[in-house]
Amino acid sequence: MKKVLIWGLSILGTGIFLYVAYVMWAIWAFMGATDTYYSKKDLIENYRSKTREIYQLKKYAEQIIPNDKSLTIEFENDEKLAIFHLSDKKGRSSNWNIKISAKKTDSLLTELGWTKQTLMQLKEKMDNANCISVESGEPFTIGYQRSGMGMYFYNLFDKPLTDSLKKAYNDGCMHILYNEKVALEFGGGAIGQQCFEGYLNKK
Numbered sequence: 067m068k069k070v071l072i073w074g075l076s077i078l079g080t081g082i083f084l085y086v087a088y089v090m091w092a093i094w095a096f097m098g099a100t101d102t103y104y105s106k107k108d109l110i111e112n113y114r115s116k117t118r119e120i121y122q123l124k125k126y127a128e129q130i131i132p133n134d135k136s137l138t139i140e141f142e143n144d145e146k147l148a149i150f151h152l153s154d155k156k157g158r159s160s161n162w163n164i165k166i167s168a169k170k171t172d173s174l175l176t177e178l179g180w181t182k183q184t185l186m187q188l189k190e191k192m193d194n195a196n197c198i199s200v201e202s203g204e205p206f207t208i209g210y211q212r213s214g215m216g217m218y219f220y221n222l223f224d225k226p227l228t229d230s231l232k233k234a235y236n237d238g239c240m241h242i243l244y245n246e247k248v249a250l251e252f253g254g255g256a257i258g259q260q261c262f263e264g265y266l267n268k269k
Contacts, residue, residue, distance in 0.1 A: 104213040106242070106262050109250055112196050112210060113220060119195040120208060124222055126191050127200045130184055137178070140199035140209060141189050149199065150174055205249070216260045219251040239265045 113120065131137050140149040142163070150161040152174055164170050166185065175185060192198060197220075199209030205221040226246040227235060235241040235249035239261035242250045254260030 102211070102213065104211050104218060106218075106250070106252070106264075109210050109218045109220075110244070113244070113248070113250075116195050116197075119191070120197065120220065121222075123188075123191040123195045123197065123200065123208060124206050127188060127202070128206065130178070130180065130188070131202050132178060135178065136202050138199070138201040139188070141192060142198075144186075144189065147171065152177060207251075213252075216252055216254045219253060221249040221251055223247045223249070238262065 135152060135154045138149055138151040139147065142148040145166055147164050147166060148162065150164060150171065152159050152161075159174065161170060161174070166182070171185075175181065178184075188200075192200070195208070197208050197210050198212070199207075201207040201209075205223045208220045208222065210218040210220060221235065221241070223231075224247075227243070227249075232243055232246075236243035240251060240253065242262060244250050250262075252260060252262045
């Protein structure tokens, strides 16, 4: 009886381990995790070398995104979108991992008043800036690159930050104030909040 109990517990333990491993793998894949790693230094150096291209991307995106809609879009490659979220007063459409050739993509483009050419022009400007995503709003957010389970961003403000916003966007963990109109960001989410490297050592 004791052996049967031990055998049963062993099977149960193995099953739980495999289930947890599968869930972690699914979260990793769903959130677009990557085994490529970048650093704060890479984020800053890209901004310094690609400032013009980053603001050209911002300008183009703001020109083509309708004022009554909010958009978050991330390219995985030339054929696939990792994220294509679109919202307006009517509601929100959240979409992950869809092919550019898919009918759903065509439907979302129609809502935006875009063509495939518009979409690929946006992709070209992202490539020029060495970035992979944009999110409309204030601040306008441009995604630099995914890194492990996180992702690096530039938060671009139209006006210099107020003192209260400076405090909010300079916590040292998720945000670091680069200048009076730019805040750097490292976001996680799949496994909880993540911080810029070195943050814990400063506490």
